[in-house]
Amino acid sequence: MQPAAVDTPSVDAPDAPTDGRRARWTEHRRARREDLVTAAVEAVRVAGPEFAVEDVARSAGVSKTVIYRYFSDKDELVDAVLGRISDAILLPRLMGELVADRADDRAQLHAVIAAFVSLIEDEPALYRFAYAHAGRSGRADLVAATEREIAEALGVLMGERLAAAGRSPDAALTWAYGVVGMVQLAAHWWSAARTVPAAQLVDQLTDLAHGGLGTLLPPGR
Template structure:
């Protein structure tokens, strides 16, 4: 039992945690995640012009339920863009970057192939992401995704240059150049489809490696003899 010294006030007992509030917060978060997943499926089915009605049908609820969890369609679009970036784009592309491969050309080819396969595998999600890129007053999550990939690629290039005793300030320029080249070419190809996907990957790899192969120091163990 806690004793109280004369003249002193017993410390206040903290109020019990509001379990109902925390359960409601978790329920609301989980419900939003379910609705975002339904919205992603609606985009897969209908493309960039999806409506809140499409999301409601995909989720099996009314539009009224959607608007309990999202203030308007723009907020829902932001959530879908975030899911595409975090769960689809970044895992594929960053995952390829960190895999140890035999040489730079193979690594470049793998990353470019991952992006091209994304355009092939998820054409409606890709079209949706770029249709909503750069909306006035809204976060540009596509640009943020590209920036994250370019920064990761630039960091790897910078480490290579530093390890070879060479200045590393050009690394980010090269990285953004490669990412921009691949993104714009793939965007053109997604509509034109003038060459098969493997040919596109080889053409972009040849162009990127033609520059980087001359600029980057060789990987350890691959120095010319």
């Protein structure tokens, strides 16, 4: 293990002469926090959803004291890890597939569902971590936030399709949340049951989602 790092105290020196020094310290704290969050993500991958602060300190090569200099408690650290998973791992994959240009609606749905299932396979510890902290009262909930962001984006696309065909877009969000919820719940069940191969799961969910939406939405490409 690397020697415990020594960080500058978490307040500005009382005689800080310039705003430039304060700005440099603010940037130092931001970068240091980001480094510790990276170490925490790695700790989750190794130790699992019930990681301890000691695991993060070991991953970062620092003491627990340093961790608590940048995070008030473990809950704040968990919030930061959830934010990193969302911003750097989960949403870029899913949103990228959602807005990508595909041959038709079925191909679009298949790509998004496949991206979600591949996340479960590629990052099982991070996936379990997100679900382990779902529903925390007053704290970050990655599962709910992801459902909302993907469903809202899908709802916008459906609404635009309906409006372009001269139909009311009122049902777009209902359908979007229905599809997202169906895929997420089925994939979560599958993550433990593993009753079929991943590729078959993606095909089954795509058939179900496209079978419903294909009868409700105006024809696409």
